[in-house]
Structure formats: structure tokens, C-alpha cells
Amino acid sequence: MTTAQPDNGISCVLFDLDGTLVDTAPDMANALNRTLVNHGRQPLAFETIRPSVSLGGVALVKLAFELDEADPELDRLRKEFLAIYRDNLSRESCLFPGMELVLAGLEEISASWGIVTNKPAWLTNPLMQDLQLDARTGCIVSGDTLEQRKPHPAPLLHACELLQCNPGETVYVGDARRDIEAGASAGMTTLVAAYGYIDKADNPDDWGADGLVDSPEEILSWVRVNGT
Numbered sequence: 001m002t003t004a005q006p007d008n009g010i011s012c013v014l015f016d017l018d019g020t021l022v023d024t025a026p027d028m029a030n031a032l033n034r035t036l037v038n039h040g041r042q043p044l045a046f047e048t049i050r051p052s053v054s055l056g057g058v059a060l061v062k063l064a065f066e067l068d069e070a071d072p073e074l075d076r077l078r079k080e081f082l083a084i085y086r087d088n089l090s091r092e093s094c095l096f097p098g099m100e101l102v103l104a105g106l107e108e109i110s111a112s113w114g115i116v117t118n119k120p121a122w123l124t125n126p127l128m129q130d131l132q133l134d135a136r137t138g139c140i141v142s143g144d145t146l147e148q149r150k151p152h153p154a155p156l157l158h159a160c161e162l163l164q165c166n167p168g169e170t171v172y173v174g175d176a177r178r179d180i181e182a183g184a185s186a187g188m189t190t191l192v193a194a195y196g197y198i199d200k201a202d203n204p205d206d207w208g209a210d211g212l213v214d215s216p217e218e219i220l221s222w223v224r225v226n227g228t
Contacts, residue, residue: 009169010189010222010226011112011166011170012111012112012114012160012170013106013111013173013219013223014114014116014159014183015116015174016054016115016116016117016174016175016179016196017115018117018119019176019193019197020174020196021096021099022093022094022099022131023094023096024093024127025049025050025197026046026091027085028053028085029046029050029053031085032060032061032064034084035061035064035077035080035084036065039065039077041064041065044063048063049064051197051198052199053197054176054196054197055176056118057078058074061074061077061078065077082123085123086123089126089130090127093127093131096216097215097216101220102216103136105220105224106220106223112163112165113138114137114138114139114140114163115133115141116150116159116172117141117142119142120142120143120144121140121143125142128140138162138163146158151177151178151182151185152185153182160186167186171223171226172188173192173213173219175193175195176196176198177204181208189210189226190208190209190210190211191210191211191212191222192204192209192211193216193219194214195214195216
């Protein structure tokens, strides 16, 4: 793990959802492959799908069907894929190994934690309920909670308002460049979840984050070292 010391102690942790807090890739990959099979196509290997899961439904459908943004079939296929995924949200999705210890540790030291994701609320909320996280987290800010989405900082700042936390005392953990950009723009400390859905072509060292963690447990260690 590499870190840079923040100017202020950390009293709040915000998590991206897919690829950071919860391992949703198996269920999203299964839904994408079912969509492919519905159209007479061969399913993709899980290893091919996983790095794109954090990029959302459009990116996954573009990958699977080799479409560009202007293709008129893109939106219809996206809706079909998301409908299948909605009906199979939590068959295999679960907290990343070690994340339960992180959440329990944050709760033990009375550090606030919340979720900021670009996933729409109609998918986020039932998933959080299925995983029994909805009653534990201090806030859930979804991709359609506000007009803006990450990499805009507004969702992160809104989460701080809900948790009554100072952005300067908050760390945002995510596995995509847009997460780090949003956190930095919001004036937060940022950590890259290197265990998440990062493509081999990506170079998180170039994202400008304050630190990089190879496992969820390192998040808690980082907060304990730098916390108030």
C-alpha cells in the first residue's frame, strides 16, 4: 500500500459500490451473458467482462455486442440486460472478502460511512436491502439521486451533507479514474481500490489518488493511522 498523509484526520469513509464495496461482477456477467445467449451469441469469459463492470451497463453492452455509442440497438439491449440483472441482483454478489471487518471496524470507532455510486437507485436500493447494508450505511447516493453523476463532485458533497461530515476529513474509495477525479474535486482524500475492476490497460498510479489499497483491510488500517 502506498499513501500520502492528508492534511486533516479522517472521520468519514465513502465507498463506490461496484468493484469497491461489493463484488457485483458475477451477477452482472451472468446477466450480460444471458442477454448474449438471448440473441444467439456466445457468452463471454468472466475475465473479459470483469474489468468493465464498474463502467456501467452501456459499457458492458458495447463490449458484448461490439457496438458504438451511435448504434440504435444500444439502448434497447441495455434495457434488456438491466432487466435481467434486476431480477438476479444478489445471487452471487457479496461484500469483498475482508470488507465486513472494515465496516465493523469503522462502526467500532464511530467513523461515518456511506455509499456513492453511479448505479441507479432502482438497482442500488434493492441490492443494499438484499445484502442488509441499507440499515447500516449512513447514506446511499445513487447515480440518479442528483442531476450530476461522478466524475462530478456533487454526489460526494451531497453525501457529506447527509452524514454531516467535512469533505476535508473524508476519504473516498473507488476503483475507477472517475472516482478519484470526483473525490479530488470534492476536496477529499482518495484511495484506489486496486482489488476492484481495473483493466490491465489502466494505470491507477497516474490517477492522482492519495493512496492505493490492495485489499479492503488496508482501508481500515489507513483510516486508523490517519483518523482523528
